[in-house]
Each structure stands twice: as C-alpha cells, then as structure tokens.
Amino acid sequence: MRRSMRKFLLLGIAGLLVGALAACAKAQGPHIVVEDAWGRPSPKVATAGAFYMTLRNTGNEDDALIGAESDACGTVELHESFKTPEGAMGMRPVEGGKIVIPAGETVELKMGGLHIMCIDKQVDFTPGTKVQLTLHFEKSGDMPIEVEIRQPK
Ligand SMILES: [Cu+2]
Numbered sequence: 524m525r526r527s528m529r530k531f532l533l534l535g536i537a538g539l540l541v542g543a544l545a546a547c548a549k550a551q552g553p554h555i556v557v558e559d560a561w562g563r564p565s566p567k568v569a570t571a572g573a574f575y576m577t578l579r580n581t582g583n584e585d586d587a588l589i590g591a592e593s594d595a596c597g598t599v600e601l602h603e604s605f606k607t608p609e610g611a612m613g614m615r616p617v618e619g620g621k622i623v624i625p626a627g628e629t630v631e632l633k634m635g636g637l638h639i640m641c642i643d644k645q646v647d648f649t650p651g652t653k654v655q656l657t658l659h660f661e662k663s664g665d666m667p668i669e670v671e672i673r674q675p676k
Contacts, residue, residue: 554582555624555663560670562654563634567647573602574639574656574670575632580624587621590659597643599656604635614640621661634675648672 560576580586591599601617612635622637624630632638639656646652652672657665 552582552584553580553586553624553626553660553662555580555586555660555666557658557666557668560656560668562641562648562670562672563675564650564672565644565648567644569648570642570644572596572641572644572648573634574641574654575634576639576668576670577629577631578622578624579629580626583626584662585623585625586663587623587661588658589621589661591639591656592659593641593654593656595644595646595654595656596641597645600640600642601637602640603637614638650674 556579558577558579560574562572562574565572574591578588588601590601593599601620601622602614603617604612604614607613617637622630622632630637641654646654648654650673654670654672655667656670657667659665
C-alpha cells in the first residue's frame, strides 16, 4: 500500500515536470512587427521631427519600446502628446521612459498621440526620403527599420 502510494506520487511529479517542460517549449516570448513607419516632411532648419508607426506584438509575452537612435537625429526621445487644462497641445517624454506593447496587442504611434521624437534633426525630411532608425526593445533587443518621409494620409 505504501509502496503504491509512493509510486503514485512519483508519477504525479513526473507528470508535473513534463507539463512544465511543455509550457517552456511553448513560450516563445515577444515578437514585434513594425508596420507603416513614416515621418512628416520638414526642412532641415526645422530642428525636430516625429516618427509614427504601428507596433504589433504577435508573441505571447509583453515587450516595450525603451528608446531609439538614428544618424538623422542628434537625440531620439519617446514622446506622448497631451492637452493642457487650458486646451493647448503639448508633448512630454513617456511615463517610465517606455512604451509597453502587451502580448497579442497593437500600439499605434500617431499624430496627436504617442510618437518617436527626432531632436536636433540633421537632414532634410523631404518626401520620399528614407531615414534609418534603430528601435530598442526591452526584450527583443535592437531592431533597425526604415522610416519613409511622406505626407500624412
Ligand atoms: Cu514630441
């Protein structure tokens, strides 16, 4: 009786281990897909520009955009637009310094909302120009992308 109990217990533990391994194999982490990355045209004398895009996380783990860099910008910051109590529009660095992209969800960076700010712009943003931008993600690491300068749709 005691012997069979122990056997039962061992089988139970083995079962748990197999279950845990299967769960590990299934977890692939986050998977970020960047769509429609673009920036509004502006001359070089305009010192700042903004980049917009759709960030899709097709994985099963949350990730976050924590920064970006580009040779076309002196500094790149993650910003959000907001309305002051007086009704004026302003913008500020995102809270916590990151934009979270939950597993299975899509985050839109768009005019009047979240955006990537190109400060101390180094080049003309003429329509048709392609700007190289490297996105930094908390878990997915660095992702180089191309941003197309075009008129807003
Ligand atoms: Cu901004």
